[in-house]
């Protein structure tokens with residue numbers, strides 16, 4: 384499945400092995416963020432807020 388990263392606008396092919404693949408099967412219009420952007424966003428959030436990535440993940444689940 385082809386997904387465009389909402390941050391860098393590059394297209395990526397998701398395979399069933401990709402951890403996000405299942406999410407898009409269930410919610411095809413979910414926003415996709417590639418691993419590289421996801422990583423740098425986590426780093427940014429971490430340096431700004433001092434939160435660790437686990438806490439951000441939990442917040443993420445709550446918002447959705």
Ligand SMILES: [Zn+2]
Pocket residue numbers: 388389390391392393416417418419420421
């Ligand atoms: Zn990206």
